[in-house]
Amino acid sequence: KQEVTQIPAALSVPEGENLVLNCSFTDSAIYNLQWFRQDPGKGLTSLLLIQSSQREQTSGRLNASLDKSSGRSTLYIAASQPGDSATYLCAVNRGAQKLVFGQGTRLTINP
Amino acid sequence: NAGVTQTPKFRILKIGQSMTLQCTQDMNHNYMYWYRQDPGMGLKLIYYSVGAGITDKGEVPNGYNVSRSTTEDFPLRLELAAPSQTSVYFCASSMDPNYGYTFGSGTRLTVV
Numbered sequence: 001k002q003e004v005t006q007i008p009a010a011l012s013v014p015e016g017e018n019l020v021l022n023c024s025f026t027d028s029a030i031y032n033l034q035w036f037r038q039d040p041g042k043g044l045t046s047l048l049l050i051q052s053s054q055r056e057q058t059s060g061r062l063n064a065s066l067d068k069s070s071g072r073s074t075l076y077i078a079a080s081q082p083g084d085s086a087t088y089l090c091a092v093n094r095g096a097q098k099l100v101f102g103q104g105t106r107l108t109i110n111p
Numbered sequence: 112n113a114g115v116t117q118t119p120k121f122r123i124l125k126i127g128q129s130m131t132l133q134c135t136q137d138m139n140h141n142y143m144y145w146y147r148q149d150p151g152m153g154l155k156l157i158y159y160s161v162g163a164g165i166t167d168k169g170e171v172p173n174g175y176n177v178s179r180s181t182t183e184d185f186p187l188r189l190e191l192a193a194p195s196q197t198s199v200y201f202c203a204s205s206m207d208p209n210y211g212y213t214f215g216s217g218t219r220l221t222v223v
Contacts, residue, residue, distance in 0.1 A: 004153065031209055043115075043201060043216040044154075051209075089153060093208060097144070097161070097169070101153030 002027045004092050006102035014110050015082060021075040021105045023090035028068045031093040035064050035075050038087045038104070047088075048075070080109045113137050117202050117215035124192040124222045132187040132218050134202030142205040143185040144212070145169075145177065147198040154201060160185055192222045 003026045013019055023033070032051045036044040048057045048064040050073070056065040063076040077084060087104045094100060118133045136143065141162045146154040156169030160179040174196060176188040185204075189196060202215040 009151075034211060036214075041217075041219075044203075044214040046211050046213070049211050091153075095208075097142070097156070097159045097167070097208065099144075099154075099156065099208070099212070101155075103151060103153045 002030075002092060002094055002098070002100045004090060004100050004102040006088075006090060006105050008105060009103065010106040010108075012108040012110060013080060015080060017080050018076070018078050019080055019107075021077070021088050021090075021107070023073040023075070023102055025071045025073075025092045025100075027094070028071055029094065030068065031095050033064075033066055033073050034091050034093065034099075035062075035073075036089040036091065038089060040086075044089065082109045082111050085109050115202055115204050115213050115215035117200075117218050119218060120216070121219045122221070124189075124220065126192060126194065126222060128192050129188070129190050130192070130220075132189075132200055132202075132220070134185045134187065134215060135183050136185075136202075136204040136213070137183065138204060138206070138213065139182060140204035140206050140213070141182065142208055143179065144203040144205075145175070145185070145187045146201045146203065147171065148201060148217075149198050157187065157200075189220075194222050196220065197222045 034049045035047045050066040061078040089104045091101045144159045145157040158177040200218045203212045
């Protein structure tokens with residue numbers, strides 16, 4: 001059974017710092033991995049999607065990496081801003097409509 | 112372009128009552144999904160549909176029913192509400208699951 005774990009559960013950093021969020025998964029047979037952002041009381045916004053054949057994807061200040069062999073993905077946020085405060089979820093696509101989510105990391109950026 | 116629209120945004124039910132959570136999308140996506148999110152947890156798949164007239168169970172289907180009579184709509188039905196169904200419910204759609212999903216803003220349901 002695929003399990004997805006995100007550590008830490010919560011993270012608080014001062015504005016301007018670079019930071020890394022971690023996501024690990026137990027079964028390397030995946031189609032892709034997706035990072036989402038969730039604001040309080042809102043839905044999920046897709047940030048980055050990495051196909052299983054790719055190593056990383058970049059969008060602005062965000063960079064996501066994927067290492068299937070070790071079952072790990074990281075989301076790197078450069079020059080963090082208070083507006084980056086949210087919960088970040090990773091989800092692994094195993095095919096057959098199976099999108100397995102981690103529990104999320106609640107990120108707070110302090111001005 | 113509205114994307115995925117869910118109604119209502121909030122609802123309080125009494126134990127044993129029934130209700131339907133509405134979900135509609137205007138992107139002509141074939142794939143639609145219902146997830147629930149409990150506090151501090153990731154999302155879990157309740158039901159999904161790969162096209163009009165086709166539905167299938169996800170990880171946690173007990174206590175729920177769905178239908179997919181049109182491409183646009185995918186309602187989720189709770190027949191006998193229980194406190195364990197207190198959760199936030201998200202609907203999502205996709206043109207191709209290998210290329211990502213679009214989520215609605217959620218329905219926060221409390222059963223008392």
